Amino acid sequence: MTDETSNLRSRVWFDRTDTAGFFHRTHLKSQGHLKEMFEGRPVIGIANSASQLVPCNSHLTELAEWVSRGVLEAGGFPLVFPTMSIGDSLMRPSGMMFRNLMSMELEELIRANPIDGVVLLTGCDNTAPAYAMGAASVDVPAIIVHAGPMMSGNFRGRTVGSGTDIYKLYDSSRSGRLPSDAFAESEFGMSRSVGTCNTMGTASTMGLVLEAMGLSLLGTAGIPAVDARKKSSAQRAGRRIVDLVRSGTKISAIATRKAFENAIRVNAAIGGGTNTTVHLLALAGRFGVELTIDDIETNSRPIKLMANIMPNGDFLMEDFFNAGGLPALMKSMGELLHLDAMTVSGQTIGDMVGDAEIFDPRVIATPDSPFKKEPALAVLKGNLAPNGAIIKATAASPHLLKHRGKAVVFESIEDMDARIDSPDLEVDASSVLVLKNIGPTSYPGAPELGNIKVPKKLLDQNVFDVLRLSDGRMSGTAFGTVILQVTPETAIGGPIALVENGDLIEFDLSERRLTLHVSEEELARRRANWRPSTIVAERGFRRLFIEHVLQADQGLDFDFLRGASGSDPSQRRPY
Incomplete structure (x- = not known):
């Protein structure tokens, strides 16, 4: 046995000569695996989130075969295993509701099995952060292979x-x-094909952002799902994970504070979805990296929009990849990034982007000549959102980025659906639509319902955008002047719970302010009369979620999941 393999986790399973070792080996041999596979080879788990219930991920089983090929070529022992899959095209109330559950499942599967390193096959919105969070909690070597966007x-x-x-x-x-x-x-x-949304929605955003952190081979997340290069990138990831295991490079060695700052800055440059904030905050919490919503604002504010991709611009993800993709954009950003941050390739960001170039300046711009000067993402504070709120300013209407209007309040999504298109709704172009009770505990799961429909009365007047705000989220593919993740949420008595019809609300992007113009005395009176709505969750994961989920400014993770538990399998109780 070489020094490179003496500390492999899998040795605890396979090197023993007692009945337990016999049991472990014989059942793998029942699948036809040769005895050489157990003799000092790194065991690589290939976590597969493929599912026909999640169309974005439906092709991942084929990619798993290419990863396996790469693992074998590098002298590893590949074992593919399935996990649950979560998607936002079919799942109710939202994929976010089950992100933490998926991360828990992956964490426990890695810890409980003879896995030395893991390749994470991800796709739809919440699968990439869920897998990254699960791997972080066990802290083994890991590489992410992203599904890639569908055809234009x-x-x-x-x-x-x-x-x-x-x-x-x-x-x-x-x-x-x-x-x-x-x-x-x-x-x-x-x-028109398998793969994730072809806009800069949450799925593509998270694929690129985690790649910018160094957790994927650079230039691979944006490869379209049906492009042959997606398969070859999976094969290369299979080879590389074996090297990471042999060198003892755990995921925590890549996901440093510098890596998170790079991720935030790249998210701003690509015009990434607002959901990125909760995912990065949750992931940082698993690693024990100090990161707050204010850090997201600090690192986002100097960065201008460089990717001309819908919903912020005109092009799609396939165009972005053909224009040079993430390596070209990151090279253009230059000293705006920590170029010395390490990646799973074994090279720094600076090394990896050295030869990259922009092939289509209509799609990828430079910091000196950005597509839009507004920040792609801004964090708002004020008496209406004391712990923060989020807006994607590059997808908003410029004339609404400084606005004051009267509130039109919907107490629930059912209330909104019943009244939004009523001809009797008292609303005009200056109104501020407020939707309550779609936060993390009230719906639950903070569903993507925050991009409130523009009332039909206004559409008939050729008004296609108004200022909207809620304690929920919206799809990364959505657009409009929409303020999201108002924290604290309605259900726990945040100030949004006290807003009434006709209240004056002021939003100022330049000042990062969100203000409810109601006196403190009146708010105190309303608070004294406020009663929380009854949240029914008698059993199962829904009850666990409601009782333990943190607010959006802490990433919507569970309070008991922050931090890592390690992966040492030498004890019978490895916790």
Whole structure:
């Protein structure tokens, strides 16, 4: 046995000569594995989140075969294992509801099995952060292989983007400008292949952001799902994970404070989704890296939008990859990043982007000549959001970035659905729509319902955007002047719970302020009369979620999951 393999976790399972060792080896041999596979080879777990219930991830089983090929080529022993899969195209109330559960499952599967390193096959929005969080909690060598975006959409001769154009087409249908049969026809044109959303939604954002952290081989997350290079990148990841195991490079050695700051800055440059904040805050909590929502603001504010991708711009993810992708964008950012941060490749960010270049300046800009000067993401504070709120300013209407208007309040999503298109709704273009009780505990799971529909009364007046705010989230593919993750949430008595119809609300992006213009005396009176709504969760994971989820400014993780538990299997109770 070489020094490189003497400390492998899997040796605890396979090197023993008692009945337990016999038991472990014989059952793997029942699948046809040769005895050489147990003789000092790193055992590489390939975590597969493929599922036909999650179309974004449905092709990952094929990628697992390419990872296995790479592992074998490098002298490792690949073992593919399934986990639950979570997606936002079918799952209710939201994939976020189950992110922590997925991370817990991965954590326990790694800890309980003879796995020396792991390749994480991710895709839809919450799968990448869930897997990263689970791997962080065990702290083994890990590489992320992302599903990649689907082909660009096309409908009646024009390019359409996942999610982003759904909202535009739907509003056109609601206002009568698009026939209902044409709206239905657009479904096939929008989603033309496997893979994640082809816009800069949460899935593509998290793939790129975790790559910017150094957790994927640089330049691979943005490869389209159906591109042959996706398979070869999976094979290279399989080779590389064996090297990481042999060198003892754990995931925590990559995910440093510098790596998180790079991730935040890249998220701003690509115009990433607002969900990135809760994922990075949760992931930092697992690593024990000090990171707050104020750090997200500090690192985002100097960065301008460099990726001209929907919903912030005109192009799609396939165009971004063809234009040079993340390596070109990160090289353009230059000293705005920590170029000495290490990656899973064994090289620094600076080394990896050295030869990158921008092939299409219409798609990838430079810091000196950005597409938009507004920050892609901003953190707001004020008496309405004392612990913070989020807005994607690059997807908002410029005329609403400094705005004062009267509140139109919806107490729940059911209340909104019942009244939003009523001709009797007292609303105008200056109104501020406020949706309560879609936060982490109240719905629960903070669903992506924050991009409140523009009332039909306003659509009929050719008003397509108004200021909207809630304690929930919205899809990374969505657009509009939408303030999200208002914290504390309604259900626990945050100031948003006290907002009433007609209250004056002021938003100022430049000052990062969100203010409710109601006197402290009146707010105190309302608080004295406020009563929390009854949250029914009698059993199972839903009850666990409600009782233990943290607020958005702490990443929506569970209070008992922060920090890591390690992965030493030498004790019978490895906790």
